[in-house]
Amino acid sequence: MTIFDKIINKEIPAQIVFEDEKCLAFRDINPQAPVHVLLIPKRPIPTMNDVQPSDAELMGYLMVKAPEIAKQLGVAEKGYRLVINTNAHAGQTVSHIHIHIIGGRALSWPPG
Numbered sequence: 281m282t283i284f285d286k287i288i289n290k291e292i293p294a295q296i297v298f299e300d301e302k303c304l305a306f307r308d309i310n311p312q313a314p315v316h317v318l319l320i321p322k323r324p325i326p327t328m329n330d331v332q333p334s335d336a337e338l339m340g341y342l343m344v345k346a347p348e349i350a351k352q353l354g355v356a357e358k359g360y361r362l363v364i365n366t367n368a369h370a371g372q373t374v375s376h377i378h379i380h381i382i383g384g385r386a387l388s389w390p391p392g
């Protein structure tokens with residue numbers, strides 16, 4: 281159980297930008313850009329290392345939804361970044377897979 285389960289269950293508030301039966305997208309509490317949304321599966325997979333072949337349909341679904349949400353948020357044309365941090369070296373702080381959708385300004389590359 282993580283804080284994201286509480287957001288899914290509406291036990292704590294979040295600024296939700298998209299929701300359906302499989303996933304939820306809400307604004308990051310600590311935005312790194314004008315648009316910073318987290319897209320999560322409602323099924324709580326802890327990290328990318330835990331993804332199984334049986335999760336392929338769900339993971340593909342998220343990859344279809346991410347650009348739809350980017351379009352909805354108005355960042356698709358100029359561009360945005362999708363990030364999935366995994367474990368300590370990447371700075372993952374919540375053990376429930378989340379895709380960061382970041383845009384609304386030019387982003388530097390490579391990451392630090």
Ligand code: DGP
Nearest residue numbers: 283294307308309310365371372373374
């Ligand atoms: P990561 O470092 O990839 O594990 O990103 C976790 C993100 O989750 C981080 O950018 C901040 C965000 N976050 C943590 N707790 C909350 C919360 O309670 N509400 C919202 N909206 N975002 C949260």
